[in-house]
Amino acid sequence: MSMQSNMQSKSLMRIYNKNKILDLIRKNQSIYRAELARSTGLSMPTIMSITDELVEDGLIRDVGKGISSGGKPPMLLEIIPDSHFFVGIDISGAMFKCIVLDLQGNIVHSRCQDKDSLPEAELIETIERFIEDTVKEAGVSPARVSGIGVGLPGLVDTSRGVVINSIDYNLHDVDLFTPLHEHFRTHVYIENSSKLMAIGEKYFGAGTNCEDFALVTVGRGIGAALIINGELYRGHYNMSGELGHMVINPSGPICKCGRQGCLETLASGKAIASQARNLVSTGSNSLMLSLAGGIVKKINCDIVFSAAAQGDVLAKRIADEAIDYLSIGLANLVSLFDCQRIVLTGYVVKNNTYLLDKVSDNINTTRSRYYGDVPVEVRLSELGEEAAVIGAAALPLQSFVMQPGVRFPIAMN
Numbered sequence: 001m002s003m004q005s006n007m008q009s010k011s012l013m014r015i016y017n018k019n020k021i022l023d024l025i026r027k028n029q030s031i032y033r034a035e036l037a038r039s040t041g042l043s044m045p046t047i048m049s050i051t052d053e054l055v056e057d058g059l060i061r062d063v064g065k066g067i068s069s070g071g072k073p074p075m076l077l078e079i080i081p082d083s084h085f086f087v088g089i090d091i092s093g094a095m096f097k098c099i100v101l102d103l104q105g106n107i108v109h110s111r112c113q114d115k116d117s118l119p120e121a122e123l124i125e126t127i128e129r130f131i132e133d134t135v136k137e138a139g140v141s142p143a144r145v146s147g148i149g150v151g152l153p154g155l156v157d158t159s160r161g162v163v164i165n166s167i168d169y170n171l172h173d174v175d176l177f178t179p180l181h182e183h184f185r186t187h188v189y190i191e192n193s194s195k196l197m198a199i200g201e202k203y204f205g206a207g208t209n210c211e212d213f214a215l216v217t218v219g220r221g222i223g224a225a226l227i228i229n230g231e232l233y234r235g236h237y238n239m240s241g242e243l244g245h246m247v248i249n250p251s252g253p254i255c256k257c258g259r260q261g262c263l264e265t266l267a268s269g270k271a272i273a274s275q276a277r278n279l280v281s282t283g284s285n286s287l288m289l290s291l292a293g294g295i296v297k298k299i300n301c302d303i304v305f306s307a308a309a310q311g312d313v314l315a316k317r318i319a320d321e322a323i324d325y326l327s328i329g330l331a332n333l334v335s336l337f338d339c340q341r342i343v344l345t346g347y348v349v350k351n352n353t354y355l356l357d358k359v360s361d362n363i364n365t366t367r368s369r370y371y372g373d374v375p376v377e378v379r380l381s382e383l384g385e386e387a388a389v390i391g392a393a394a395l396p397l398q399s400f401v402m403q404p405g406v407r408f409p410i411a412m413n
Contacts (some may be wrong), residue, residue: 001112008394010366011227014050015319017040017042017046017050018050018053018054019283019401019402020040021036021040021042021047021050021051021054022054022059022060022079023401023402024036024039024040024400025054025077025078025079025374026079026103026104026105027185029078029079029104029105029351030063030076030077030078031072031076031077031078032075032076032077032224033047033048033051033074033075034074036077041107051077058080058083059079059080059083059084059103060077060078060079060080061077061078061080062075062076062077063075063076063077063078064076066112066244075110079103079104079357080103081102081103081104081106082101082102082103082144083103083144084103084145084146085100085101085102085103085135085138085140085144085145085146086100086101086102086127086145086146086147086148086149086242086391086393086394086397086400087099087100087101087128087131087134087135087145087147087148087149087393087396088101088148088149088150088151088196088389088390088391088393088394088395088396088398089130089131089134089148089149089150089151089389089392090150090193090196090388090389090392091123091127091133091150091151091152091193092151092152092153092168092193092194092388093115094115095112095113095114095115096112096113096115096118096126096130097110097111097112097386097388097389098110098112098130098131098134098389098391099134099389099392099393100134100135100138100140100145100393101387101390101393101394101397103342103397103400103401104136104287105203105216105394105397108138108140109129109134109137109140110134110389111133111134111137111138112207113130117411118236123169123171124176124179124180127150127176127254128180128183128184131148131184131337136241141395145184145186146186146187146396146400147186147187147188147189147395147396147397147399147400148180148184148186148187148188148189148394149188149189149191149196149391149393149394149395149396150176150180150188150189150190150191150392150395151191151192151193151388151391151392152166152168152169152190152192152193153166153167153168153169153192153193153194154166154168154169154171154192155192155239155357156190156191156192156238156335157238157356158189158190158191158238160175160177160236161175161176161177161180161181161188161189161190162174162175162176162177162190162295163176163190170283176188176190181185187396187399187400189396189399190227191391191392191395192238193388193392194215194223194241194388195225195226195232195234195241195391196216196387196388196389196392196395197215197217197225197345197381197383197387197388197391198213198215198225198226198227198232198343198387198391199227199232199391199394199395200383200386200387200388200389200390200391200392200394201213201215201343201381201382201383201387201391202227202230202232202391202394203394203397203398204390204394205343205381205382205383205387205390206274206341206343206380206381206382206383207227207341207343210227210340210341211227211228211229211230211340212227212228212229212337212338212339212340212341212380213226213227213339213340213341213342213343214226214227214330214333214334214339214341214342214343215227215345215381215387216243216328216330216342216343216344216345216346217342217345217346218267218268218269218326218332218344218345218346218348218349219268219269219346219347219348220268220269220270221244221264221268221270221328222242222243222244222263222264222267222268222329222362223241223243223244224242224243224333225240225241226240226241226337226339228337243263243329243333244262244263244264244268245257245259245262245263245264246262246263246332246334247259247260247261247262247263248261248262248263248264248266248267248325248328248329248395249261249325252266253264253265253266253271263326263328263329266322266325266326267322267323267325267326267329268348269301269346269347269348271322272301272304272319272322272348273295273299273300273301273304274300275318276288276304276314276318277296277297277299278314278391279314279318280299280314281374282297284314285314286302286307286312286313286314286315287310287312287315288304288307288312288314288315289306291303291306291307301347301348302347303315304318305319305352305354305355308320308354308383309354312371320353320358323355323358323359323362324362326355326359327358327359327362327363327366330342330359330363330378331362331366331376332362333365334363334367334376339376340376340377341376341377341378341379341382342363342376342378342379342391342411343376343379343381344356344359344378344380344381345381345384347378349380350384354378357376359377359378363376363378364376388404
């Protein structure tokens with residue numbers, strides 16, 4: 001190895017160790033240098049040198065003295081929360097949502113507004129104004145904003161910050177990164193909202209302390225986002241997670257994608273409600289019609305599961321069939337990626353213990369036949385509808401923690 005290569009290798013190792021120490025301090029909230037040495041395997045001189053650098057960078061500080069067994073009492077270290085801030089904005093639903101996190105990961109301020117009530121303007125200009133207003137309301141100095149994450153529906157080229165296709169906003173090959181970066185002069189990350197939900201759950205929700213899990217959204221459609229070895233798995237074309245278009249029943253209904261029997265046509269909220277309405281409208285006797293006030297069109301997914309929980313035969317048949325199909329899809333996902341945990345979200349699963357218990361039993365009963373006692377944990381999302389916007393802010397936060405260094409000042413009018 002040449003002298004130059006050796007120096008580069010040592011420099012990279014130094015950066016890696018610095019990142020690791022900063023992340024450990026953030027996660028522990030307060031910690032002794034000796035504990036950092038034990039956790040990382042680094043020598044005390046190295047720990048002292050790196051933590052001194054982080055103090056000089058204004059990222060951490062000494063707080064309070066510990067108990068000494070002799071000699072100088074050790075000092076606790078903690079993150080300086082208000083040294084840097086991170087903004088997340090999600091525009092995937094009916095509301096624009098924006099939050100500000102500090103370096104510790106605390107939510108400093110959040111703001112949401114109905115899309116229809118926002119002033120008419122180009123999308124990029126609307127995003128810029130919404131971020132500016134949120135930061136101002138938070139009482140945060142623009143100079144301390146060290147990264148912005150933006151979530152939206154559609155296919156995104158994250159390496160370039162380009163929206164390849166977003167039907168919701170009629171965007172095709174639109175560069176969001178460049179105008180936002182030039183306007184704010186800070187690091188900007190553009191990502192699909194569904195994937196941001198997994199990032200949010202990973203750092204602040206049902207995916208914490210779990211390196212391999214799948215976040216599965218069961219709503220009008222069905223989709224998934226995967227965290228593998230602690231990292232978001234995007235796939236070669238950034239199109240991973242299309243669980244809803246996994247064929248489960250080749251003889252099933254035609255899907256909008258052109259195939260037959262996709263999971264989305266069998267177990268989504270739309271599919272469940274549609275099947276219930278069709279069967280009730282043909283004259284089948286069911287509690288569902290009473291719960292819908294006698295109006296077939298008002299039968300929805302919630303009514304189906306409510307009637308099933310009350311023992312309605314038809315509703316139970318519809319619900320159980322959908323649950324069986326969903327369980328097959330989730331079991332396939334687990335078999336492919338060896339997930340430790342499944343995190344479920346979406347209006348179909350919200351407060352739906354009937355579904356959650358049966359899905360968990362179905363997956364683990366099948367799995368135990370082949371793998372023995374290695375159960376997969378099935379959980380509901382902890383962040384719910386806020387997962388994407390929290391994930392949007394977590395993206396630049398985590399990037400900063402793993403690569404602390406010089407940041408552009410943010411410029412706001």
